[in-house]
Amino acid sequence: MKTRHVALKQAPDGMPSLNDFQIIEAELPDLKPGEALIENLYMSVDPYMRGMMRAGASDPPAPLSGGAVGRVVRSRLDGLPEGCVVLTGSGWREHFITDSAGHERVYELSAPLSAYLGVLGMPGFTAWYGLNRIGRPQAGETLVVSAGAGAVGSLVGQLGKRAGCRVVGVVGSEEKRRYALETLGYDAALNWRKGGLGAALSEACPEGIDIYFENVGGALLEAVLDRINFGARIPVCGMISQYNLKEPEPGPSNLFQLIGRRAEMKGYIISDHGELKPQFLEEVAPLVADGSVQYSETISDGLESAPQAFIDLFLGRNIGKMAVKLNDEA
Amino acid sequence: MKTRHVALKQAPDGMPSLNDFQIIEAELPDLKPGEALIENLYMSVDPYMRGMMRAGASDPPAPLSGGAVGRVVRSRLDGLPEGCVVLTGSGWREHFITDSAGHERVYELSAPLSAYLGVLGMPGFTAWYGLNRIGRPQAGETLVVSAGAGAVGSLVGQLGKRAGCRVVGVVGSEEKRRYALETLGYDAALNWRKGGLGAALSEACPEGIDIYFENVGGALLEAVLDRINFGARIPVCGMISQYNLKEPEPGPSNLFQLIGRRAEMKGYIISDHGELKPQFLEEVAPLVADGSVQYSETISDGLESAPQAFIDLFLGRNIGKMAVKLNDEA
Numbered sequence: 248m249k250t251r252h253v254a255l256k257q258a259p260d261g262m263p264s265l266n267d268f269q270i271i272e273a274e275l276p277d278l279k280p281g282e283a284l285i286e287n288l289y290m291s292v293d294p295y296m297r298g299m300m301r302a303g304a305s306d307p308p309a310p311l312s313g314g315a316v317g318r319v320v321r322s323r324l325d326g327l328p329e330g331c332v333v334l335t336g337s338g339w340r341e342h343f344i345t346d347s348a349g350h351e352r353v354y355e356l357s358a359p360l361s362a363y364l365g366v367l368g369m370p371g372f373t374a375w376y377g378l379n380r381i382g383r384p385q386a387g388e389t390l391v392v393s394a395g396a397g398a399v400g401s402l403v404g405q406l407g408k409r410a411g412c413r414v415v416g417v418v419g420s421e422e423k424r425r426y427a428l429e430t431l432g433y434d435a436a437l438n439w440r441k442g443g444l445g446a447a448l449s450e451a452c453p454e455g456i457d458i459y460f461e462n463v464g465g466a467l468l469e470a471v472l473d474r475i476n477f478g479a480r481i482p483v484c485g486m487i488s489q490y491n492l493k494e495p496e497p498g499p500s501n502l503f504q505l506i507g508r509r510a511e512m513k514g515y516i517i518s519d520h521g522e523l524k525p526q527f528l529e530e531v532a533p534l535v536a537d538g539s540v541q542y543s544e545t546i547s548d549g550l551e552s553a554p555q556a557f558i559d560l561f562l563g564r565n566i567g568k569m570a571v572k573l574n575d576e577a
Numbered sequence: 578m579k580t581r582h583v584a585l586k587q588a589p590d591g592m593p594s595l596n597d598f599q600i601i602e603a604e605l606p607d608l609k610p611g612e613a614l615i616e617n618l619y620m621s622v623d624p625y626m627r628g629m630m631r632a633g634a635s636d637p638p639a640p641l642s643g644g645a646v647g648r649v650v651r652s653r654l655d656g657l658p659e660g661c662v663v664l665t666g667s668g669w670r671e672h673f674i675t676d677s678a679g680h681e682r683v684y685e686l687s688a689p690l691s692a693y694l695g696v697l698g699m700p701g702f703t704a705w706y707g708l709n710r711i712g713r714p715q716a717g718e719t720l721v722v723s724a725g726a727g728a729v730g731s732l733v734g735q736l737g738k739r740a741g742c743r744v745v746g747v748v749g750s751e752e753k754r755r756y757a758l759e760t761l762g763y764d765a766a767l768n769w770r771k772g773g774l775g776a777a778l779s780e781a782c783p784e785g786i787d788i789y790f791e792n793v794g795g796a797l798l799e800a801v802l803d804r805i806n807f808g809a810r811i812p813v814c815g816m817i818s819q820y821n822l823k824e825p826e827p828g829p830s831n832l833f834q835l836i837g838r839r840a841e842m843k844g845y846i847i848s849d850h851g852e853l854k855p856q857f858l859e860e861v862a863p864l865v866a867d868g869s870v871q872y873s874e875t876i877s878d879g880l881e882s883a884p885q886a887f888i889d890l891f892l893g894r895n896i897g898k899m900a901v902k903l904n905d906e907a
Contacts, residue, residue, distance in 0.1 A: 298837075464833065486833045497827025503794065503816045505844030507628075512842045514835030 248275045252340035254308030261493045268554035282346050283322040287573045290315040290338035291364040292557040297490040313338035316363050357536045365568030366542035370398035373517040375527045378403045381482035381513045386411025388457035396423035398568035403460045405540050415451045419563040430541050444470045464488045469499035479510040543567030578605045582670035584638030592821045598884035612676050613652040617903045620645040620668035621694040622887040627820040643668035646693050687866045695898030696872035700728035703847040705857045708733045711812035711843045716741025718787035726753035728898035733790045735870050745781045749893040760871050775800045794818045799829035809840040873897030
């Protein structure tokens with residue numbers, strides 16, 4: 248049986264281009280006892296994958312990795328029956344063979360499968376953890392969320408609203424601004440591409456900023472630091488503005504604001520906190536199911552569209568979760 | 578009765594100069610009932626005072642403020658008897674009249690009076706709090722302390738040693754480097770003026786950096802961020818390299834390291850934590866008394882020397898606490 252995967256041709260130099268990727272066709276061997284064949288249905292593209300691409304091409308060209316939701320289509324493995332749905336780190340490929348029955352399973356679907364890569368997957372879990380454990384929102388506080396219409400940011404903002412915060416989203420287009428205001432229910436939303444970020448933040452945050460959820464880095468962080476309140480918390484989830492720079496960009500010139508404002512910045516990576524995933528799902532899945540939490544997806548079609556989908560992340564072409572559909576759902 | 582104080586002539590523009598200060602002679606009125614006259618014995622000069630000078634001269638030219646240790650020389654105020662020693666924020670002057678009996682008192686001297694402005698005063702308390710509450714040192718970890726021979730840093734490093742850390746001090750002269758190694762007992766000490774900071778840090782911290790006690794900002798922070806370990810903590814106490822800049826300097830280009838290393842930076846100001854001062858003194862005063870903790874002081878003589886002492890802080894001319902002696906101790 249034939250399958251396909253995406254591999255690097257070379258490490259991207261700055262902004263990734265289609266030419267950095269290649270589609271590889273491969274033969275899948277027959278299943279041995281103790282193995283199962285998984286057909287991927289959706290794969291995720293996420294900004295963090297850019298960092299993993301620095302290592303460059305492998306020889307032979309192995310599949311890139313990343314989140315995927317798949318279905319077991321043949322099994323000779325106890326504990327992983329045919330038909331079950333699994334979440335794995337084996338994206339960027341159409342099929343793969345596993346000998347582990349320990350993959351995370353989705354037992355009861357409360358949302359479309361693709362949602363398990365987004366609002367109910369790694370990005371949603373990232374949002375929930377960073378906001379609650381590092382941001383620690385209190386009613387009446389002001390929360391600014393960067394990439395506020397993205398897969399992570401859109402849940403951060405909505406959970407912030409539910410916690411009673413004034414939520415200000417910073418986004419990269421007028422369409423996203425409308426989406427943030429009309430669908431996500433933010434109190435204010437700014438399009439950073441319009442410039443005048445400092446003044447716009449001052450207007451949107453008349454009582455200063457208590458929590459800044461950091462997804463982007465760069466100039467926005469500097470503008471925020473000048474407006475943080477005493478005891479502000481800055482969960483540092485990502486700095487997408489920095490990932491494709493050929494030369495590192497200087498950082499904010501006003502980090503000393505952390506002192507006067509007694510503020511904290513704390514970085515985290517959600518894979519450290521897997522033990523909390525059930526609690527996350529218990530809290531957030533019902534909100535998604537009953538429509539209390541909105542989410543959006545930008546889904547491209549077919550493995551060959553994955554490199555462009557990944558590139559589009561950095562061009563801000565997604566609203567909400569960017570993913571790739573690999574096979575029709577059964 | 579005549580007294581004198583130091584006032585600003587104008588806000589310093591960049592690095593302070595003697596010309597920014599003036600000595601004012603004033604007449605002290607007679608004591609009224611409910612008042613006491615305090616003679617300052619020592620006054621403190623600290624980097625943080627630079628920020629308070631941005632406001633510029635007042636009219637009439639009022640005394641600058643800052644920590645001081647003084648003695649009550651005349652009292653018509655219940656609860657503040659003649660002869661008692663008080664710690665106040667009324668430095669930069671030889672005498673003052675108070676109507677408050679609520680000043681912090683030193684009841685039992687376990688060290689020379691000047692120590693209550695340094696190792697047993699605000700700088701020591703700052704060191705103890707930031708290291709223990711934000712740095713949270715564990716035995717076997719590596720602690721890097723900037724301004725490592727200064728009033729704050731020298732206690733941070735020694736407390737870090739007592740907690741079982743490998744302690745690396747970053748200092749600004751060969752004399753301080755020797756002091757850090759020979760008197761403070763650090764495992765390594767680097768003179769940043771010699772350049773090659775990154776390589777020197779790598780050599781001094783073969784197992785990476787778990788805690789960075791930030792007193793200086795600038796290039797050192799960037800070099801440290803490239804070498805922090807998972808879960809690193811960065812108490813942000815000060816950024817003396819930034820205080821006299823006419824234009825803000827770009828920050829570190831590698832703040833994204835906070836994410837991959839799951840690290841935190843947290844600013845603080847010790848005046849928020851006065852309730853812990855007794856615990857600090859209970860722990861640290863015996864260590865000073867029995868010589869387990871070393872401290873050094875650079876003390877200039879007379880009110881008229883205070884502006885130069887303050888300037889010398891930024892030139893790194895102090896080892897340990899910089900203070901000014903205003904009157905002979907009784």
